Amino acid sequence: MRKxxxxxAIGFAALTGAAGLAVAQDQSQPERPRGVMAMDANSDGVVxxxxxxxxxxxxxxxxxxxxxxxxxxxxxxxxxxxxxGHRGAHLQRAxxNNDGNITREEFLARPxxxxxxxxxNNDGxxxxxxxxxxxxxxxxxxxxxxxxRPNFxxNNDGxxxxxxxx
Numbered sequence: 001m002r003k004x005x006x007x008x009a010i011g012f013a014a015l016t017g018a019a020g021l022a023v024a025q026d027q028s029q030p031e032r033p034r035g036v037m038a039m040d041a042n043s044d045g046v047v048x049x050x051x052x053x054x055x056x057x058x059x060x061x062x063x064x065x066x067x068x069x070x071x072x073x074x075x076x077x078x079x080x081x082x083x084x085g086h087r088g089a090h091l092q093r094a095x096x097n098n099d100g101n102i103t104r105e106e107f108l109a110r111p112x113x114x115x116x117x118x119x120x121n122n123d124g125x126x127x128x129x130x131x132x133x134x135x136x137x138x139x140x141x142x143x144x145x146x147x148x149r150p151n152f153x154x155n156n157d158g159x160x161x162x163x164x165x166x
Contacts, residue, residue: 036132038055039052045128048125052115052126060104060107063075069103070101070104094106
């Protein structure tokens with residue numbers, strides 16, 4: 001009995017240590033680029049037209065399960081189930097002629113327009129100064145709440161009573 005307990009404790013300690021190492025390794029990895037910059041295949045900090053086209057073509061090929069050059073409703077439904085519901089709406093908007101299928105040209109039309117819009121100097125490269133920037137959130141003062149809300153708990157007992165309700 002004592003041996004079993006000891007072995008179980010050692011096994012648990014080993015698993016806990018391995019999990020800790022996995023978390024530590026995961027935290028040391030740099031954040032993966034998102035959006036357009038995720039298409040930077042050679043990690044040089046810019047996205048060329050060739051990198052962009054290759055990434056979009058690979059995405060279309062991944063979605064086109066039967067390799068017929070079109071995305072059918074079934075393939076789009078499969079994508080919604082795989083990535084979540086909002087993705088299907090994006091695919092539906094790509095169907096320019098509303099025939100229920102998305103051709104490769106329809107699939108690439110909006111992204112190609114986006115690349116042209118982002119490539120401000122028309123050199124075929126989206127550089128650091130051209131890539132989309134997320135809006136900066138204002139810094140909150142220490143201890144400041146997210147939003148100023150009225151405190152209905154007038155007597156600070158942790159309960160809003162009927163007398164305290166607006």
